[in-house]
Amino acid sequence: MTSEYWVDVLEVKQDNLEVYLEExxxxxxxxxxxxxxxxxxxxxxxxxPKKCVLVLGNEKEGIPSRIFPFLDVCLEIPQFGLLRSLNVHVAGAITIWEYVKQNSRTSAIV
Structure with a gap:
């Protein structure tokens, strides 16, 4: 079974991101x-918040600087050791899990 039946995930291409975030x-x-x-x-x-859009950047470059004005907040995952980055899919999964933990207290997700 795949999670695509349980979680709404929408990929928005870079060209449309500013308009999408404004909307x-x-x-x-x-x-x-x-x-x-x-x-x-x-x-x-x-x-x-329950109603949240998560913006992930390119692994090499991160979120383009032109997108920052459209963000309400930037989050970072604390890291220790020599490396200062995680693969984007790993960072996204960690962040989504934190969202689910916080927002499932009043629902039957977890």
């Missing part, structure tokens, strides 16, 4: 980027 913000969604910046909030210190 979802108008409907009450919080836009959350996963990127290491000087203003990033540590993942474990953030409380996810």
């Amino acid at each position: 979802v913000k108008k409907t009450g969604y919080t836009t959350v980027g996963l990127e290491q910046t000087a203003e990033s909030t540590k993942l474990h210190n953030y409380t996810f």
